Amino acid sequence: MRVDVIMPQMGESIAEGTLTRWLKKPGDKVARDEPIFEISTDKVDAEIPSPAAGTLVEIKVQEGQTVPINVVVAQIETEAGAAAGAGKAAAQPEGPKAAPEGAKAAPAAQAPAAKQPPAASAKPAVPAGGGSDGRDRAPQAEAPAAPSAPASWGPGPSASREIPKASSLAGSGSTVDDLRRVRSSPVVRKIAQEHHVDISRLAGTGVSGRVTKKDILAAIEGGAATAARAAGAPDRSASPAPAAAAASRSSAPAPVYAPGQRSSIVPMTAMRKKIAEHMIASRRTSAHVTTVFEVDMSRVMRLREEHKQAFQERHGVKLTPTPFMVRAAVEALKAFPEINASIEGDNVVYKKDMNIGIAVALDWGLIVPVLKHADDLSLSGIAKAVADLAERARTKKLSPDDVQGGTFTITNPGIFGSLFGTPIISQPQVAILGVGVIEKRVVVVQDAIGIRPMVFLALSFDHRLIDGAVADQFMAHIKATLEQGKFAEIV
């Protein structure tokens, strides 16, 4: 085999050498370490020993020529095997090209994410509702995977840190994505202020959909890319969409049209995309049917009136209709366990726990915290738990646990005045109860006209598992509880 003979580096700062004399000619036999040629550099003249034993077969650089270091000046034909290892070993240290690929690749894979500043590292995105308490979350949300540490390793990355993907900032409740989109960068904010432009109305081409300096300047100059955002709210990077069709939202800002435009194209926010996906997925999964019952709430409302003061004083929370609803639902679920179940393949999975999701309307959207083990709670217990969840939802202090594991959901389209809705089931549950507006209506009471606070309760259920008869009996049970139930413990 052939072994290269190269121009060596005779000193740290030496970059080239002149081959002054060949001591051997092609065809000569050379022993290993035997002087084979002479060179001259800025610093020194030297005899260069052969890297291998064999026959000098090819001279590539002539006497008097100056070449850069590591250039091949000749080749030696060795006896295969014996010289092979020697040839490689004796070669001058090559430049970085010789570095094994493994060495280059390996460090990139190591990611002591713990060493990164908190904002940058392994925290996945905030799940439903944007609540964040800064703690690490189970990757329930469709967060991007923990960003790999930058292509560097150990104590100090050799490259700068990767610009972090979605991650949580402790305590603030906003993700980095949020901040990028809403606050962008100092220069963009400054330009926005100077030109009275609302950053949130612009489409951004930067990371996380951020409006970059180029974007805002282009927008100001009336470029074709100007567009408004649909969602005025700070967006969350990922959330399992609330199953309720009536997602509560603040009114979207009006779209901005450039001169001559008849339509305005605005890219979806990540959250909107996820809601869209979830909704259609749920529709595709379950055989949605809705049944509607009307319930007389006078008893509940009267109990409320009578006891709300004492209740407030005793338990420190308001007594709303919600705990009554939850209580009634729980009793009904006990009677009809198939509604507290889910479908996996060809199996029905009955759940022992009764974890009731309670949809909470927030300024920026809807979130469904889960009241765990509702069947273990008294009315006051439920009231307190609901109040706590609602409060934490509003202050963005929900934990991942708070929004997981629901077995049945109650939603409330009635707060905006809807009579009843046809809510979309929150997978993998099989039913969802929508509570309409509680309002006084004219009803027939014992063949007379009465005025009672009435409410429509709508149950959407998955007909794969729940038949209409079961659903209706379930609802009748709820109705009975609400209209006649003792709710003894509040008395």
Added chain:
Amino acid sequence: MALTTYVEAIRQGIWEEMERDKRVFILGEDVGVYGGAFKVTEGMLAKFGEDRVIDTPISESAIVGAAIGAALLGMRPIAEMQFIDFISCAFDQITNFAAKNRYRWGAGVPMVIRGPSGGGVHGGPYHSQNPEMYFVHTPGLKVVAPATAYDAKGLIKAAIRDEDPVIYLEHKYLYRRIKEELPKEDYVVPIGVAAVRREGRDLAILTYGAMLYQALEAAEVLAKEEGVETEVVDLRSLLPLDKDAILNAAKKTGKVLVVHEDTRTGGIAGEIAAIINEEVFEYLDGPVLRVTAPDTPVPYSPPLEEFFLPNKEKILKAARQLAAY
């Protein structure tokens, strides 16, 4: 006119100053008879004599201390550290004597401490260091690091003529790899002034020393392949920093990447990022990023050293991230 290498430019600068000013002299190990480990002082003993080209014992503390004593009396000594790595032996004299003299009792120390720094030559931990920050951290000193042959000559002259102690960091990797045509006439490159090597609006890279060339190569790739125009600023002086140049680059582009061969923690990139943050925060369109060596001693074996050193690819990666932000 012939091309002058970076090392030859330093040699010329010193030679010309020694001719011009009789107070200038050199002391260090092997600088006289041998002409210096890297031949920076070749021929000077013969030309200027034993009194002005002094071969010392291995005593960096005494080399610097003696230079201080001579400078106090009005001489202009150039103290050579054979490898700048050995400057640590004289740390006390430099930081506690030379740096503080003027402040304490008004007596200036017009001396130069110079030597080859930097890696990329398989030198290992003690022949590859970038010790600038120990001295950038010391008020009273000046620290410069030329990257071009032109600057090497201009800055050694400026350092010799300066009234305060100057640490002059040569980069050994550049010694014979950089060649330029130099003007015949006398010229000085002012200390504390950076140089814009390439103009651009999209991104700015601030760097110095051997990394300048890696940055320029990266800038070329960015322009050709991505249409990103990069401003490349050669800092040249680390103390004092050319704050105006730094701030202008940040204001012009809004996106700054600092690149240095020095290790990460306590490297000047942190200082620069802090300055930018403090003074032109409102102009930023992205975080100030840095590409540096990791926090380890300089390793010796080629794959390790290659991992250690920043290079064009690493700069490109960071620059692309920043450009896309």
Added chain:
Amino acid sequence: MRHGTAAASGGKGRGRPRAVPRPEVPARPAGRLDDEDMPAPDDALLLKMLHSMKLTRALEYRIERKLYRQGKIVGGVYVGRGQEAISVGAAVHIRRGEGEDRDDIVSPSHRDMAVFLMQGVPPERILAQYMGRKTGLTRGRDGNMHMGDLRHRLVAFISHLGDSIPVAAGCALTFVMRGTDQVSFCFFGEGATSRGDWHEGLNFAAVRRLPVVFICNNNQYAYSTHVSRQMRVERVSDRAAGYGIPGETADGNDLLAVYDRVGRAVRRARRGEGPSLLEFVTFRMTGHSAHDDAGYVPKSEFEEWGRKDPIERLQSALLRRGLVDKPSLAGMEARIEADLDEAVAWAERQPYPEPEECLDGVYHEGGPGAGDGPQGESTAWR
């Protein structure tokens, strides 16, 4: 670092070490500096030296035992009580007032207040320095004995004892380069000789045969560390042989012995015979500093050395000779005290520096030659 094998045959010349004549190595010194005659000081000089010692003693006493305990001093106080003969007996040999190319340069240590006084720094400036005032020698930049002034040919030392030795050698190197017979005086304690810089400086001065007079004040204690814990050799001057230079030890409380030895060393240096290492054995009659009561020193040592007080000894000798009498001594003392009273009053009236002055003077401002002294005056030799 060089790699590879050097070519066997010569013929290139460039970059290869040339044979140069080696500098001559001086013969190993016999112990004494020389055997020549050294003239004794004349009467005027003796009186001057006595006065200097008494002034130093009085000023340091005022600072250490009075002002410091009155809270009028900023920071620490380090005096050379009992060691005045060394500073005075040596300083009297420092050539001064003859111009840049004639004056010697001196690097004193913290026990050498006498050197400052004898180089012409008035007591009130020293007091202002100790009080941190704007008109102290360092404008409040550094405290107590950390002061210097090139106009008075005084190099300020730094707290890192031992660092001054190479610097003093560098000054001497400059004299050699200029071809003058100026001398560099370097004072240090026995503790400083343990530092690496001391070794490097001595070695460098020895190799280059520089005109340095190295004066070791061996007062036997470095803070609380007795000299027996500082070194294994009996005498600091024993080390001189290790550098190939002469070394000698003498009684540091004998002014005339100090005067004699330093005179010889200076003579050697001026002749170009190179450096000498002088050791003067004395005793530190106070604590390391004003806040140290030296409880670690056996009382008997204080008593023993108190009996050998250098000022007492010189006074007695001069009294015996009739050069002074009791009244003239009393008069000298009274004048010294009165002068110090005025000096203290002056110093106490001096302003403190302005706070923003903190930022000034780190670097040279203005063109070359612009005044860079504490009050704008030029202190550098130009």
